[in-house]
Amino acid sequence: MRLLTFIFTQTGRNVLQSWGLQLMTLLTVTLSVLIFSFFYLIYVNMVQTGVRLGEELRLIVYLDSGLTADEQILFTKKVESFSKVDKVVFITPDEAFAQLRDQLGNDRDVLEDLDSSFLPYSVEIYPHKDLKNLSRIKDFSDYLENLPGTAKVQYGHGWVERFEYFTKLLRFIVIISGSLLILTTMFMVSNTLRLSLYARQKELKVLRYLGATNSYIKGPVLIEGFLLGFVGAGIGLLSLFSLFQWIKSHFAGPSLVNLFKLNFLPWSHCTAILLCSVLLCVLGSLLSIRKFLKI
Amino acid sequence: MQEHTEDRPTFTFQPSMEDHSEGDEKSIIVELVKVTKIYPPDVVALRNVSFTARKGEIVFLTGASGAGKTTLLKLLCRLERPTKGLIEIGGNDLNKLNSNATQKLRQRIGVAYQDFRLLPRQSVYQNIAMAMEVQFKNKKEIKQRVLELLEKLSLSEKIHKPAGKLSRGEQQRVAIARAAANVPPLILADEPTGNLDPQTTSQVMDLFHELNESGSAIIIATHDKSIYQGTHHQQFELQQGELQRVNS
Known part of the structure; x- marks a missing residue:
């Protein structure tokens, strides 16, 4: 219990000490999740439309x-x-x-x-x-x-072929953008946390001299990573949901959007994106801390 | 000191390190056997140094600047590794400790560094409390101990001041208070009175004697003859890396 109290207190201190950097990282995570889930949302809707159209084929x-x-x-x-x-x-x-x-x-x-x-x-x-x-x-x-x-x-094969081709292209974009954003997120998170750790290098050295264990040093950094991943992905998904609602309400009526019955990402997919974001950020924070445990 | 009677210094961070102080002979806390330290490429800082320090002993290490006093203390808290020889603290061979065991060991050693190693932007209170926080002591206990130490070292008024804004003498006392905070079984002090006037020197030495009476072994590297002359404590002199006993 005391370990947890100390870890959370220390996390709070760290966040306050380098709030500018933390905010930038949070923004990066949010944008990464937003961009990826935007493409993913289009892809999921395309697939659903394809299934629906296929049923009428x-x-x-x-x-x-x-x-x-x-x-x-x-x-x-x-x-x-x-x-x-x-x-x-x-x-x-x-x-x-x-x-x-x-x-x-x-x-x-x-x-x-x-x-x-x-x-x-x-x-x-x-x-x-x-x-x-x-x-x-x-x-x-x-x-x-x-x-x-x-x-x-x-059987309208020209149309079906084009639709299938577009869906494949979108899948490719989702995979590429997803991979790039995974790398970007990990790189940004690990480097931002590393920068904030460099700023606290002297403190970390003193803590090691005083006998701070690995968990004492690691704990707050891992929690920072967890919070960045969780809050960043949460804001990203909420932003996407707001954007989705705005598109639905502004393009309601006999428009192209109505041809595709738009649905937001299912809960299970949102949870998976959130968990992936948390996992990536925790991995990023683990990468950043390694050097500082060797003192 | 009533509240620290349960906190009597002992090395218990590994099952094999039991305190044998109840025996006839006082247990050995520090043992160095033929320790040599050579800094690359070929600077010999210590040569075949051997000595022991037992529980409740005060050991003075003297010698000219560059004789190897600081290196010896760094070896004891494992900031440096010996080139040759054996160092045991509380019966543990320092060469065989892994990272976690090293950290546990450091928790049992209070070190007052010559260059203080304080965090200049943190307050005096935070600097001292940090030593107890890494051992997950509770807040009440930490506050009580820090206030007590500040009172003993006449630093109560500086409690909220950033350590970087203190005079060198004050910083030195904060470093000593941090080393003493956990009442560790072993205290290493590198020139602890180098920046102090006779009155504060006396306060620091009173604190060391108090810790010593509660069972801490204390190793002090110093130039200051006033703190060891005429005492019955062990004195060793380092000369060009070689250790010689001054008294018996």
């Missing part, structure tokens, strides 16, 4: 016009027998024409002089969740393309 197979009704049924049954397919809907030209008219809304007049005969028979395929991965969808599409009776397969 379907492939449309346009059938050759020369197929007989029996061949069309046979084709549908063949696709249905594929284990990775959830549902198959056969669409006649009339049904397709009706859908098109609905989609055109007020512009449906353009179809007035036409009938459904220009539209082909088609099959809508809802793939199983396992298949909702760009490369697997593509393989499946190639397979369908080669089936006898297939005229064309469509």
Whole structure:
């Protein structure tokens, strides 16, 4: 108990003695956490949007016009027998024409002089969740393309590819920014604490001469590191949350932001970021103290 | 001194270091056997120095400047390592102590350095209290002891003054008070009266005698003949690194 009292008293003294340096470090930790978690937040939302869009994904197979009704049924049954397919809907030209008219809304007049005969028979395929991965969808599409009776397969692959590419790019940015910020945080924390220890070098020497144990010297520095990591990450995450709320409230309505249902980082992710920040800062403080224990 | 009777000096930081003071012979606190210290490249500070100090003894080390007195004291508190020879404190070979054991040992040795080694921006109180804080003594005990020492050394009025703003004589007394704060089993004092007038010298020596009566072994390196002449305590003289006994 006395050890703890002394350690906390000493921590308080140290913080007061070098508050300018400590504030700078706190700011660095806060900014690092804010930058990293900002990119991470975008990434998480992109992934969630990707999953949601993937659930709505379907492939449309346009059938050759020369197929007989029996061949069309046979084709549908063949696709249905594929284990990775959830549902198959056969669409006649009339049904397709009706859908098109609905989609055109007020512009449906353009179809007035036409009938459904220009539209082909088609099959809508809802793939199983396992298949909702760009490369697997593509393989499946190639397979369908080669089936006898297939005229064309469509699943908006250009859009899906771009989305997948953007998500990959964002993942790369998160990993790179995360790694750089980890290094920056550790470097800053260990160097700031080292500077504050250099400022107290004489005191530390005297303490060692008087018999101060490693834990007596180390304890306050580790607690400083812990506080820097905890408070810095806490402020960073709170700032991100405020920014997130501001974006949500200012960009509410029929805008791009509404296409993506924005969610803040889950508690478990926030806790993990907080713990990582604390761990990094404690490691940084351990690195800084080593030299001073050799007196 | 009533409150310090439970704090009688003893080396107990390792199980093997029991105090044998209850025996017929007083236990050996310090033992040096053929200790040599050579500073690179070839400056011989001490040569084959051997001596023992027992519990409750006062030992005076005299000699000209540069004779090796300060080096000898630094070896005893392990600020320096010997080039050759054996140094035992409380039965512990200093060469074999690890970092933590060294720190525990230093807690049992009060050192008044020649250059004081005070923290100039901290108050007199904080400088003295620090020695007790590293041993996790409670605040009340620390306050009581510090006030008592300041009273004995006529420094009560300077209690809140930064140590750096004191005269050298006052700083010297603060350093002595810090060395005496824990009533350690071993006290090392390097020129403790070098900056003091006869009256304060007498106060310092009274404090040393008081500590000595409570069981502390005290080793004093000094030029000041007035504190050792005519006393019955052991005296050694260092001459160019070699130790010679002056009295028996």
